[in-house]
Amino acid sequence: MIKFTNDELQIVKKLEILKNEAGSHSPSIITFRQKLPEVEIKVDACFLSNPYATDLFLEYFDEEILKSGKIRDLLECYPSQNGVIAEILAEFLQINAKNIFIGNGAIEIIQAVIHNFTRRKIMINIPTFSSYYEYVKEGVEVVYNELSKDNDYGLDVDSYIELVKLHRPDTIVLINPNNPNGAYTRIKDVQRILDELSFVDNVIIDESFIHFAYETENYQLVSLAHLVEKYPNLIVLKSMSKDFGIAGIRAGYGIMKESYVKSLLDSGYLWNSNGFAEYFFRLYTQKDFAVKYDKVRIKYIVETLEFIHELKQLPGIKVYPSMANFVLIELMDGIKSTDFVSKLLITYGIYIRTCDDKIGLKGQFIRLASRSKMENDYIIQSLKACIEMNVILDLVNETTG
Amino acid sequence: MIKFTNDELQIVKKLEILKNEAGSHSPSIITFRQKLPEVEIKVDACFLSNPYATDLFLEYFDEEILKSGKIRDLLECYPSQNGVIAEILAEFLQINAKNIFIGNGAIEIIQAVIHNFTRRKIMINIPTFSSYYEYVKEGVEVVYNELSKDNDYGLDVDSYIELVKLHRPDTIVLINPNNPNGAYTRIKDVQRILDELSFVDNVIIDESFIHFAYETENYQLVSLAHLVEKYPNLIVLKSMSKDFGIAGIRAGYGIMKESYVKSLLDSGYLWNSNGFAEYFFRLYTQKDFAVKYDKVRIKYIVETLEFIHELKQLPGIKVYPSMANFVLIELMDGIKSTDFVSKLLITYGIYIRTCDDKIGLKGQFIRLASRSKMENDYIIQSLKACIEMNVILDLVNETTG
Structure with a gap:
């Protein structure tokens, strides 16, 4: 005690x-x-x-923004529109700009996606990041998949697939690695989930912590983002706060089918970035920084x-x-x-x-x-x-x- | 030619x-x-x-943030939640924190309010800031009140009130001074509108340019924000980008009835600010800065x-x-x-x-x-x-x- x-x-x-x-x-x-x-x-x-x-970001920020006096531009001027920042990312990520939605932090994209595209039933693994169930709109059913303590709260892919087939939700969420426990589901298993569950309208894969995960000895980056063209129901979310250590800037992006990006942009989210986030996204795609x-x-x-x-x-x-x-x-x-x-x-x-x-x-x-x-x-x-x-x-x- | x-x-x-x-x-x-x-x-x-x-903001920013090394905190740390920043403003504005909603720029609040609270019919004066009609959801009727060129695109308050009574929209929008023409409607006339139109669910008064308007010779600030308790249908929106020259930071707020603020916070918008906007809001309420x-x-x-x-x-x-x-x-x-x-x-x-x-x-x-x-x-x-x-x-x- x-x-x-x-x-x-x-x-x-x-x-x-x-x-x-x-x-x-x-x-x-x-x-x-x-x-x-x-x-x-x-x-x-x-x-x-x-x-x-x-530390690394601050080095660049000091050199490129503070010493050059460009800080005034970042503070004073309107940031570019969502689609313009998406274009910057597109080349770097090798993903069509029309599939990229920029968010004021990943949390805004979680909110936008769940409010706009989840209509009937969402299945959420627990424990989880609470916003996923908190943002569910009235009238939408929430089904919880309790991860087993005996399995160290990791995802049992086979029984997960069975459960989704049983409940037939229109949206499922997989945080990979999961928050709050960090359990990781390998890319080939996530792909199996996508292959088996094409009837689910929205498969949200939250890769906010993916930069810390690896499958090879050289710690090479893994991601599912490039699969959005193959799986139109795939929505990959990415916070930049964790891996780049810049939570105060609020930068995140989502990769999803073109019609979803268009629908979100048509209903607002035009200037939802800020000058600092725009600078970060430009830096992020700079080769020496990368x-x-x-x-x-x-x-x-x-x-x-x-x-x-x-x-x-x-x-x-x-x-x-x-x-x-x-x-x-x-x-x-x-x-x-x-x-x-x-x-x-x-x-x-x-x-x-x-x-x-x-x-x-x-x-x-x-x-x-x-x-x-x-x-x-x-x-x-x-x-x-x-x-x-x-x-x-x-x-x-x-x-x- | x-x-x-x-x-x-x-x-x-x-x-x-x-x-x-x-x-x-x-x-x-x-x-x-x-x-x-x-x-x-x-x-x-x-x-x-x-x-x-x-210029003034940059002076303070240089002294309080750059010279002190606090810039790292602004970039690295999560900003405070919406309600915490609302509390900072509350004392300064002499308005209950529960009536204040912080936005990632006023544009986010326009979107949030129109998406969530306009259900049936909106009346918009034109010419106007286009987002007001662009953000209207499918199924909501838009009625345009064409401001008269003969009246220099100013608002004729009497005929406006009559027109609202005729069309009975659930939402009306008044940008004061108006964008793109700058025509100003005096506070007593706006109050007359509020008195006459209590049947309208949402009276949106956009005061994004109000710091440049005045009614007395000493250019004293005017605003309707303090009237939210008296008129529960009043929603006052305020961009900080224009008057404070900090569009890159994205800072705005809305004053509205408590149930509206609660409903928006419950459905998301928790961390929609950023470190720089939070710093700005704290500075904004500082007496020497004011x-x-x-x-x-x-x-x-x-x-x-x-x-x-x-x-x-x-x-x-x-x-x-x-x-x-x-x-x-x-x-x-x-x-x-x-x-x-x-x-x-x-x-x-x-x-x-x-x-x-x-x-x-x-x-x-x-x-x-x-x-x-x-x-x-x-x-x-x-x-x-x-x-x-x-x-x-x-x-x-x-x-x-």
Whole structure:
């Protein structure tokens, strides 16, 4: 059992209020600093992004935007329209511009797709990213496919296909790797799903964490985006916040059939980008940047693997298999996840995400992001200390109790 | 008649293609530079913003964000949720946070409101900002109220009220001052509209240009936003791009009844802001900034009045009354607006908006933004030269023809 002093309990209470106000998501770090200034966050391990990619982006931003004085243009001028930015991406992604829809973050595309194209029934694997069921419109039925704890919350492709055939939803969602557990479904299996389920109108594959997954030893990038022409029901969504570490810019894109892109553009979403996102998309397609980015991507994957390996050595927790830049951790020995999160924050300044609100999880879970090597080391030490303290307290309780 | 050389005609053709690709809006300056590099834009008089406000914003941005190194936070971290930013504005605007909805530019709020709350019939004054009718969903009837040329495209409040009573739409839109002509309806008259038309579900008042309008000699700010509690059918929309000169950031807000804000937040729009917009909104409510902003707002109004006064002295054009930061100009003597726009761009590097695509205008029209004093002087000289050249060419034609 984790114990708190009276002062700490005051903070625990405030934390609870803050979390409730943020709904099914974590409060942003800016909100956090504003509303809970008494807590110093040293490491934001809620934050699912590659910090080395942020460094790289900042290098370019400094050189190309700040030193050149172009910052005024980014702030002052209207960004280009959706279709113009799509054209920039098209060549780089080798995908027809008419199949590309630019979003103000992937979240906007999730909303747009589910509001506009899901009409009858949606099947969602749980645990999942909550927006997928929260954005479902009134009158649309939601069927949950509970991923099995025995299978480490991974997707059993055969039984998934059977279940979709049974329920016949018009929309299915597969986050790959999945959030919040990081389980990865191999490309050939996803293709099998597409082959078998051509009767489903919308197969949403969310590849927001795909830059951290790999199938070959050299960590080569994988993606299904190029299959949109072959499978007209395929919708690939991509957040750029995680892999490029630029969540403040809000950049994402969706690859989908031409008629869907047209329908979204006709109903609005014309200027839904901003000057900084447009700059990012142009940079993203720049060859020298792409080469450097791939290096920091692989560096981060390798360090994340080390981080996960070290986490697995810690007693009292179970680390679930992940191919994303975070891990789902189950707390054993009766530790409550909200207590654990509060303790880590108050004593060590580490901000992590409780998974209390995630439907489909059975037990006490937290989700922990991989950060820089230095931060990861600090997280490991702090977790260890926190778990040991808990063991000692339990022993004391047993002896005195 | 305006004449072009063969080289110029090539550019005229490209201009036409670019305009067609951008639909009913102007191509952005970034798109323009990318696709038509042979044309150097010296003055963007398409661009409806206060350049002095951009200067002021940049001063603060440089000090508070760049010099402090906080730029990394803005780029890297998730912005706060919609409701958190609404709270920041609430105190400053003296409006309940639950009545405030933050938008990724006003355009997103126009889309959200019209998609979600207009169910049956919308009445739109024309000429107008085209998104208002473009975003209307299938099945919703659009009734146009043609503003009268004899009344300089101003709103005749009495006949407007009668017409709304006759057609009984569920939504009406009033841009105040109106775009593209800048005609202003006084606050007491708008209140009369609200008093008379309580049966209309949604009275959308778009105040995107209201910072340039005034009713008193000291140019004091006017707004209807505080009336949302009194009139539950009132929806006030506000772009920040024009008055603060920060279109690249995408910041806007809407004031509307609590149930509408709740309904929009429940269906998405959670993280539709970005780090820079959040910074702007925080700055906007800062007292020292507000004081300095009001000074540059008034400086710009005074210069715009001078600009309009000088424009009125030019022969061959009619300048319509405006209380916005732009004027609608009618070209007389048979000049075509597309020719005039092309000539000004190619010969003088001045980019202005043709109003060819504006329904409800009868004649050849352009819309001209007020920019900095120096730019305005250059615009005046160039317009004068362009009109004189036209007169000379006509004389030559008459003599030789």
